[in-house]
Amino acid sequence: MNDNQRERMVQGVLARTIGSPCGRARALISAQSDDPLEKVDTSLLSGHTAHCPSCRSFAAVMAWLPRPLVELAEVDPGEAFTNATLRAMLPWRQRVARRLRNLGEEWMALMRRPRFAWEAAYIGAAIIGLLFAAPISPLRDVPGEALRVAQANPVQALVEVSRRQLPATVVNWGDAAWAATGERAGTITRNWRDDLWDRLGRAWNAGTPLGPDTAELGASLRAGRGNRIRKAIDQIKKDFYGIGTELATASGRNNPHNQQDSSGERHGC
Amino acid sequence: MSDLALILERCRQGDELAWEALVRQYQSRVYATALQYVRDADEALDLAQDIFVRVYTHLDTFEGHKTFLPWLLRLARNAAIDHLRRRKARPPRRDVQVEDNPPLPDTRPLPDAQWESKGRRQLVNDAMGQLTSTNREMILLKEIQGLNLKEIAEILGIPVGTVKSRSNRARLELARAILVLDPSAGMSTP
Numbered sequence: 001m002n003d004n005q006r007e008r009m010v011q012g013v014l015a016r017t018i019g020s021p022c023g024r025a026r027a028l029i030s031a032q033s034d035d036p037l038e039k040v041d042t043s044l045l046s047g048h049t050a051h052c053p054s055c056r057s058f059a060a061v062m063a064w065l066p067r068p069l070v071e072l073a074e075v076d077p078g079e080a081f082t083n084a085t086l087r088a089m090l091p092w093r094q095r096v097a098r099r100l101r102n103l104g105e106e107w108m109a110l111m112r113r114p115r116f117a118w119e120a121a122y123i124g125a126a127i128i129g130l131l132f133a134a135p136i137s138p139l140r141d142v143p144g145e146a147l148r149v150a151q152a153n154p155v156q157a158l159v160e161v162s163r164r165q166l167p168a169t170v171v172n173w174g175d176a177a178w179a180a181t182g183e184r185a186g187t188i189t190r191n192w193r194d195d196l197w198d199r200l201g202r203a204w205n206a207g208t209p210l211g212p213d214t215a216e217l218g219a220s221l222r223a224g225r226g227n228r229i230r231k232a233i234d235q236i237k238k239d240f241y242g243i244g245t246e247l248a249t250a251s252g253r254n255n256p257h258n259q260q261d262s263s264g265e266r267h268g269c
Numbered sequence: 270m271s272d273l274a275l276i277l278e279r280c281r282q283g284d285e286l287a288w289e290a291l292v293r294q295y296q297s298r299v300y301a302t303a304l305q306y307v308r309d310a311d312e313a314l315d316l317a318q319d320i321f322v323r324v325y326t327h328l329d330t331f332e333g334h335k336t337f338l339p340w341l342l343r344l345a346r347n348a349a350i351d352h353l354r355r356r357k358a359r360p361p362r363r364d365v366q367v368e369d370n371p372p373l374p375d376t377r378p379l380p381d382a383q384w385e386s387k388g389r390r391q392l393v394n395d396a397m398g399q400l401t402s403t404n405r406e407m408i409l410l411k412e413i414q415g416l417n418l419k420e421i422a423e424i425l426g427i428p429v430g431t432v433k434s435r436s437n438r439a440r441l442e443l444a445r446a447i448l449v450l451d452p453s454a455g456m457s458t459p
């Protein structure tokens with residue numbers, strides 16, 4: 001038998017038994033990019049490629065492929081891109097700043113109404129919590145902006161009211177407080193709250209972690225059944241309460257002059 | 270703290286220079302990623318910008334002890350998915366046929382000795398355009414951006430074993446596409 005006859009016979013047997021072994025050969029060729037093959041596989045593979053030009057081509061491509069692939073990892077978009085990207089941030093930052101300013105102005109208007117002050121104490125704490133501390137707060141996304149907001153008068157006013165009027169006995173502030181603030185406050189706060197719900201819902205649906213501070217919360221969410229969003233909101237409410245208390249204590253500490261009259265003076269109640 | 274960690278920390282504090290440095294450091298990688306998702310040079314520029322806006326607005330969710338690249342690529346992927354969804358929803362923006370496999374922008378000086386490498390890069394890029402989006406994404410994350418199996422599994426939300434088998438399949442499809450585009454590609458190894 002000459003070489004040609006031998007090869008024809010092998011192909012004939014393969015055709016009448018298993019068909020082509022090329023698929024298996026190529027799977028091995030590809031797999032060896034990740035892990036070294038077992039000795040026997042290496043030897044079987046070279047036995048096949050010695051007689052199969054098509055798999056030899058395949059192996060040749062696999063051998064040179066990694067380099068051009070790595071070269072595709074970076075493609076320079078050009079200098080104009082950097083500038084355009086940096087510029088693109090600007091309107092976004094301005095929009096956020098404007099939103100904050102509006103929020104602050106609305107709050108200031110409300111703060112001038114004495115009857116509003118009591119509820120504002122707690123809502124103030126909640127807003128501050130929303131602004132700075134909540135793991136899914138829209139403003140946690142805004143590096144630098146939080147600081148600017150903290151320095152703005154309206155929010156400082158909220159801190160002040162919180163410090164002076166935070167009712168220590170109110171633990172379950174959430175729904176009662178939202179309701180008590182009436183329509184105007186409701187419009188503002190509902191937006192924040194809805195945003196909060198939306199984000200939480202989206203994050204939950206996407207199964208993505210919400211961030212470092214909520215890793216634990218996320219885990220318990222995923223583990224629990226039913227009412228998951230509700231539980232998360234309850235947890236966030238608790239967090240806000242803690243933040244409000246801390247803020248009140250902290251600003252009381254910083255301002256010993258005001259500490260004496262913080263014993264329960266409540267405007268308009 | 271590494272340089273990158275310092276830059277990220279400064280970005281979180283709102284330092285504009287740090288942000289610029291981060292954009293410059295990662296723009297080629299982000300653009301390359303965007304290109305593989307949308308396969309159109311202009312659209313990739315828009316998407317790359319979207320990705321950076323997301324990075325900027327999500328900086329606080331990056332856990333410092335983790336590796337930055339997988340986090341970045343996760344954001345990039347989400348932005349790409351949204352972008353492609355929007356593209357699907359709107360009519361084509363040009364009436365001329367969009368070329369499926371645009372030539373790669375020539376961004377690096379290529380001495381003569383590298384021309385073969387450049388030819389292969391273009392060939393591989395063209396072949397990438399022939400893959401299913403799932404396989405292309407797998408090649409992008411694993412072979413191009415060099416993430417490990419576990420990182421990819423986390424981004425895609427699938428088991429490591431599945432990543433491994435899919436990545437094998439994707440490589441096979443890529444090699445096949447290369448040989449279809451240029452049968453001489455399998456002639457020899459340099």
Ligand SMILES: [Zn+2]
Nearest residue numbers: 022025052055
């Ligand atoms: Zn074969």
